[in-house]
Amino acid sequence: MRFLLDDERRAFARSLDGLLTAADTPAVARAWAAGDHAPGAAVWRRLADTGVFTLVAGEEYEGVGPLPVDVAVAFVELGRHAVPGPLVETAAAAALLTRLAERGVTAPAKRLLPSLVAGETRATLALPGTGPYVLDADAASLVLAVEAGQVRLAPGTVRVRASRDPPRRLAKPLPGGEVLASGPAVAGAARWALRWAALATAAQCLGVGAALLDRTVAYVKQRTQFGVPVGSFQAVKHRLADVLVGLEFARPLVFGAAVTLHEEGWGDVAAAKVAAAEAAYRSARAALQLHGAIGYSSAYDLSLWLLKARALRGAWGSVSHWRGLSLPPAPTGSRRPVSPGHPG
Amino acid sequence: MRFLLDDERRAFARSLDGLLTAADTPAVARAWAAGDHAPGAAVWRRLADTGVFTLVAGEEYEGVGPLPVDVAVAFVELGRHAVPGPLVETAAAAALLTRLAERGVTAPAKRLLPSLVAGETRATLALPGTGPYVLDADAASLVLAVEAGQVRLAPGTVRVRASRDPPRRLAKPLPGGEVLASGPAVAGAARWALRWAALATAAQCLGVGAALLDRTVAYVKQRTQFGVPVGSFQAVKHRLADVLVGLEFARPLVFGAAVTLHEEGWGDVAAAKVAAAEAAYRSARAALQLHGAIGYSSAYDLSLWLLKARALRGAWGSVSHWRGLSLPPAPTGSRRPVSPGHPG
Amino acid sequence: MDLDFTPWEEEFRLRARAWLAAHVPRSPLPSLETEEGFAAHRAWEGELAADRWSVVAWPEEYGGQGVDLVSWLLFEEEYYAAGAPARVSQNGISLLAPTLFDHGTAEQRARVLPPMARGEVVWAQAWSEPEAGSDLASLRATARPVAGGWRLSGQKTWSSRAAFADRAFGLFRSGPRAERPHQGLTYVMFPLDAEGVTIRPIGRLDGKPAFAEVFLDDVFVPDEDVIGAPGDGWRIAMSTARAERGLTLRSPGRFLATADRLVRLWHAYGDPADTALRDRVADAVIGARAYQLFTWAGASRIRAGGTLGAESSLNKVFWSEYDIAVHEAALDLLGAEGELTGAEAGAAAPGTEGQGVGDRDAKAQDRGDRGAEGQGAGDQGAKGQGAEGQGAEGQGAEGGCGDPSAWTEGYVFSLAGPIYAGTNEIQRDIVAERLLGLPRGRR
């Protein structure tokens, strides 16, 4: 038992952090929001150089995966820097294609995975049960729709719509298009893709929440009101302490879910999704409140994380949906008809 | 529109407050918890002198009611002083008998109401849908059970059990006994009784919550730690401010429910029940936390209110049950099959 | 103790309802935070004023109907229930006008109020400065006495409406910082189009220019535009209409209308078995009713000659947190749709077809897209809500409860609630110290 990131993973996180800091990701996110994908594509290429896109697929497809812990490490940093784009979706698409191949449907993986792994293709996808929209279809060359036992290559999307998180764009895949896979392997592959999507989103939330906390702590240390730093007021301190408690107890769930991603059951990944989403959102609420009006200004970069925390909270299914999945299933025959407190 | 207590009601509240302060109700509650009902009976008689038990029934039965605003005034004080006994139940029983009489079933009212109104009889009762227990059957001479379209005079109860709030004792009415009423009037009378029970309980919660806040404010002003009053710490101040917000917004709901008690619909009384129960419980949690260890001691009187706040929160149905009742019913045909956010 | 209104009040309510039913625009006006939308909202103020509905509680000589607080509250309930437009004149009506009634001269009232009531002069507030948010004692912008008036210099910020408004009001330091740091401030009304004034719009969280920075470089203001005695501005600003401010900053009508929309959304789309959401919808209903009744109690107290004072801090904490909770519940109820602005994304997407073509799920599309389609492409669907505006959500008969864009915009707007008009941290301090009597401490 060694439930700690090793030196290599820490170095990986540091290198991503350095790369993304240098890339000025707030400006990249704003450009992406304005429909200019070029700076984002440049970041995407640099991420590809670090191997971020190789972590899901296995060696048969030029990947080095499955390495869910590394994916979690990477997505914490991607969240911390508010990197825009269908990153989670590309990882989930890789998982989908990989699992299809493992279950005997190898053609789609052979055709599509190598360019995903190389970072040359951005993919987006919709999975059953988690909402009708795909993210950033306008910036993806591959739109996968999984439904009714089929994996389709959608021929495009219904018009692209704006999210309250400006860099996100949502659209429903068009019907029709090439059927890449059908049959019994599809449902399992979709579940496998959803596990990765949830894990990556949880990790991203953790990074978003941490960035919000870091910025807020820095702000309240220097901002003074009534002659003292805002950060010396006990109400401010306690609110930020509670944010830290939330994030620090979500963190082991995220990495725990990565360690057990291959195991049966939804419990760990659901717990990670719920806890990280809630912790990030709590961090956002505190960050806005403690920044005051400046935090409410779209020109101030804090807004990039604030709005993303809300959007990610509901991405890939609501927190209530995932709470339901976090519970162990009822043993058969255990349920009695009524609560003991109600008249029987 | 004059949504303010008039001078007469304020004087009524003050006189109850004075009477109950003089009666040393904490000692009365402790005796009641130990099975000694004599001091409680003495308080009951003094309350009868103020007319508390005359407020529900009308003149035909020696009452002066229905006066729900006065009942709310009285039960705020009863809660503030942690008076033990089946007070809510006696009021609800009077409402039950009154409404039966108004619907033509007059015999039970003629026989039982005058002694309830005179404060000579303590009653307890169970109503459909709010749990199987009656309160303080061991101190009541009248145990009413309403179920299956009948009002029964229960021949006693299954053994009496202890609540975590020591002065409260719970028991299930025994089957059988005399049927006082049956037929179509029963269901409506039970609903009418439940309205009064909910209103009185909400008012009682308000008093309990206010007493907890008052005691806590007094305590944190005089208790010092780190060389300053505990009440000067901002975290303490904000927590108590939030308690006050809760209570002050529950208060108009309680009196609003009294004003509209005779109207159709459960909305106002449900809102009062939910808000007052939650506000009192929040007050209790804050009171315990800010008193620290002393508040956790059963010898310290604070415990009388602390435990009552929890017990009353669930009395006459859970807060979730009442939240459901607070919603206006769906207009017919309005419901669509799925949420807009779920794949249709 | 009763909740009965007089026959006159009931009749007043019905008159308001009838007028609104006949006049409220069928489609929402364009966003208040655009030049076009600002003009449309200004015109709406004129329409209200033409029949004396813009400032019902003012004396008739200034354009009102001279009704009391209770009738004003009834009007507000009707206004929001009707889904009427946001009030572009809100800053002037609810912040400046009460000050003029209490501290202005007859000349000032006669000159300023009627055009305010007609929407001809729209006012921005200019309280904050970059280093003075909650802490007004640290204001730095100055008013320098000159012949016949004053010269204003410095910077104001978070000035709501200033991007398009005509005039503004705020406090300026006219004397040295005295022992009591709030002394030496002067309450000034000033033009936004004068020489030396530079306006730089600030986008709020969703990018809309609901605020602006206002730079003042030796801007001349005549003596007649100072309210009260020079140096006495802070006291004037704080004392004004304290008795009613707590009841009028946010009228219950707004929240009753929002709760009603949420209930309709719940009944239309909610899963009846989902008690987690149902309980939150219930809390919205309960909270709106609590706020309404709390306000009626306050109004009764004022009618009986009482005042409110620090209780308005209870009020502020309550409604600002309530507003966020209600919108969060709505977003959760909307699920994936609860992320949408109602606008098309700016850039055309490769491989993306045109609007609605080939949509495989026309029914879901119809539900989700109604808002956006009804309002055309772009940003037009946005309902104007300045950070200090009291605008209705523009949710009349057609807007409907299920338009996600109105809910997501309302959510963004609600987030400002605990920050402005005195942060909730300050309000809780006030509640603890003035209502509970807890010692001040250093916070």
Add this chain to the structure above:
Amino acid sequence: MDLDFTPWEEEFRLRARAWLAAHVPRSPLPSLETEEGFAAHRAWEGELAADRWSVVAWPEEYGGQGVDLVSWLLFEEEYYAAGAPARVSQNGISLLAPTLFDHGTAEQRARVLPPMARGEVVWAQAWSEPEAGSDLASLRATARPVAGGWRLSGQKTWSSRAAFADRAFGLFRSGPRAERPHQGLTYVMFPLDAEGVTIRPIGRLDGKPAFAEVFLDDVFVPDEDVIGAPGDGWRIAMSTARAERGLTLRSPGRFLATADRLVRLWHAYGDPADTALRDRVADAVIGARAYQLFTWAGASRIRAGGTLGAESSLNKVFWSEYDIAVHEAALDLLGAEGELTGAEAGAAAPGTEGQGVGDRDAKAQDRGDRGAEGQGAGDQGAKGQGAEGQGAEGQGAEGGCGDPSAWTEGYVFSLAGPIYAGTNEIQRDIVAERLLGLPRGRR
């Protein structure tokens, strides 16, 4: 990064499980807060010790198995999963013993630890005084140097276990208050049956004497019962085992077992459609797993030579609020039953028949009353949980998840969590100042 245990650890876990399965009493022991129950729990300590399960992480010479923190955590998981009794020796084992390992002499360890491990000497803690709760700097009870030892005088309070324990430990003022107010305190072990000691039990919220006041009137203590240097007590008390304290004050096994009971309760009695409650049950499961994994991460860091420090404050805030939330969910799930203590009311009720006779609703009765009936009348159903005990809830195979009395007692117990061992207000200050680096302020 992994969650794999070594074959030896897995085998150790299975050995613990097997031993517990064979030894955990089938019926809960009588309440720890009664003389009879205290004796029964003391005997249980002896039974554990006989097979070296009472202090598995101690060196073998003192009665342990010399296992490391990770194995200890595995043992704890098994212990709580088995529903084993509360640990009457908890104060000694988790608070005093680590101090002796770090600061005691070899003689002290040899003299004190083995009888502690066997439950022969049970220790009470005596940290608090009436005027010194969170603020240990204001301690007043004194230790006066005399020939061969010290004389203790003053009053301690909230001393858990003191009603029935043999000895106690605490800090006493042995010198004048120095510039740093924590100086001049001495860490002393003292007998509770000596001349000059008066014990006055204090009932906790449910009346059980889980605490006591301890009055000391010139009580003699030999030099050998002082730990570390006189005057250095505060540093010793604070520094002791800080590295592990955050992980060991409340082991995750406790919360995993509680969450598991709640899930069983939910599956047995919950309405599957009631998502409001389901979400809270889910949060119990999620929180227990989070706490477990947080602890594994901390244990890994300690294994790698790291320390925890102020992170134990995160831990304290988390588990104490978690514990209350879980019990509140259980009470709400139990509905009307969630108010019961499991005891009969003290006095016979007029008109009340005997137990179970004529019960019209035998099925509901069976569910609700199982706990009370299984345990006989009176107070016996209470599971011992001192305010600082780490006892399991005695919820073995028969206790069952549906016994309301265990949940209501657990609820009462949980309420103490945010208060003792440093209030959560203090812990949040520590988190903000030491982990986030925020300025101290005057609080």
